[in-house]
Amino acid sequence: MIDLIQSSTIHGIGHIFSATNKIFKVLWCILFLVGVIAIIVNIVFISMKFLSNPVIISYTFEHEPFIWPDITFCNPTDPYAFTINSQPYLHWIETLNKTKRVAGKVARQTSMSQLIHSRRENDYELEERTIAMSSADPAKLQATAFQNYLYRIGYIKAHKGLYFSKEFQSSSTKLNEDWKSLFTSQIVQMRNNIPCHTFHLDKSRIVKQKFIKSLLFRFKLNEESYKIFNSSYTFQSMFLYISNKDEIPQSNEIILTPGYNNVVQLTQNRHSYTGLRRTCRNEKFEAELYDSLLQSTEKYSGSYDDCKKIVSQQKYVKYCNCYNSFLPIFKNSSGFPRLCLNASIFSEAEVLKNAKCMINTFRKYAESDKARRRFYNRCKMYRPIPCNKVLYKIDHRKEILVDLWSKSTNDRRREIIKTLYLKTFQTNETSLDFVEKVKDNIMQLIINRDNESGDLYKEEREYPFSELLSDVGGLMGLWLGLSVIGLFEIVEFVY
């Protein structure tokens, strides 16, 4: 025993026994005790640190290639291309006329406008529009015809080889492809069945998305249509949404206004969480939603909020056996989805009954905390942030197309404007008013990717178990000179 202790790697103990002087024996004892206490205190501290799960955010540059997101346009201004006596125009006027009376009844006998913000008293515009939009035939209104307002899609490739000029913005190449195959239509974002159109670059067979540095869209709004649509709920702009592939666009829309060049810069960042600091989710909320003709459906993934909207819609379908047209419309597996306010399907009395049913259903859940909690429980699991997701950072700026606004444009510029846009507007006009018309109707959108690759933000354990072990070992060596070998010597001796 004495041998072991004297040769032990726990040097202090050996000295306690081998010291001849009593004073040194006491000093060695004290030193040994101090060492033991120091180790215990330190181990308590580092264990507390380990158990508190500290995290560190690490950052990796250029982690993965840039992926072009889905790009969605919604045009509440002139959602349909009305020109006097065109088919969409005639259908719209006829529907408005047919539904005016029932809209008045709904407005007077229900409190619908209170639920969807109304501006003036005795103003039935909202009800009139909602009911007309629910009763019209989207095919006759040409709800999928995005070509009515989009007249050019171009792209700019990433620069390669020799530069010819220091001007960095090279000119765009027209996307010569059947655009129809690159677009899907939906009524997910905008209320009143206003159609939106989503551009999917990844569906292109001609351009490889990894070579594309910028996308360019030129729009021609339809002022005439805006006037005919004649609604106080629209202003002359278009909405742009940037979203991950097949995801329901969230409500952070970018507003595009005519007469401007809009530049959007996209930075791609992947965020990866381990769930140490706060919980994260791997579950995806999914829903199957209709296109703008209410004919075919498409699978979308969505957020906690989207889940609540779909669950709300389920309540209207359950209690009223028809869809609330202010919410996304999920697939009806047994047939055509019937909108509660579609006066082409339901009689006046039925539309009124449906409207009352919608409001009663809303009240039922609005006024009971308990019912509401139970109801949102079904979406609870989609509440945490996703554990692993690409997010796009969006910078938007717009520059005025000065030549269109200025009264003092030089003649050459003016000539260019005219020749550029005469073809777009299919007119022979030469008047000054023509430039004014261009200003009110034309806008351009350029979407740039910031970098050909995206970065990664990763949440990691700052103090892993291996580090805890090495710290404990270090402490024992520092204070007592004890090592694993020394421990083993004790074990060997005991046997």
Ligand SMILES: *[C@@H]1O[C@H](CO)[C@@H](O)[C@H](O)[C@H]1NC(C)=O
């Ligand atoms: C609207 O309908 C009424 C009959 O219900 C008809 O007399 C009137 O001409 C219609 N107006 C338009 C613009 O179609």
Ligand SMILES: *[C@@H]1O[C@H](CO)[C@@H](O)[C@H](O)[C@H]1NC(C)=O
């Ligand atoms: C309303 O019902 C008519 C008749 O069934 C249908 O043709 C039309 O597409 C419906 N409109 C909407 C917006 O659902």
Ligand SMILES: *[C@@H]1O[C@H](CO)[C@@H](O)[C@H](O)[C@H]1NC(C)=O
């Ligand atoms: C627009 O609506 C208002 C109010 O209903 C109406 O007085 C006006 O005549 C309409 N204008 C057009 C161009 O239809």
Ligand SMILES: *[C@@H]1O[C@H](CO)[C@@H](O)[C@H](O)[C@H]1NC(C)=O
């Ligand atoms: C679903 O389709 C069936 C068959 O067409 C129809 O009877 C039912 O009303 C529809 N449900 C809704 C909520 O539209």
Ligand SMILES: *[C@@H]1O[C@H](CO)[C@@H](O)[C@H](O)[C@H]1NC(C)=O
């Ligand atoms: C443009 O002018 C030509 C010849 O003057 C005429 O034939 C054509 O119809 C005009 N086009 C339009 C859209 O006014």
Ligand SMILES: *[C@@H]1O[C@H](CO)[C@@H](O)[C@H](O)[C@H]1NC(C)=O
């Ligand atoms: C992409 O970003 C990285 C890191 O910020 C940078 O070093 C690199 O030059 C960028 N590449 C391009 C093409 O901008």
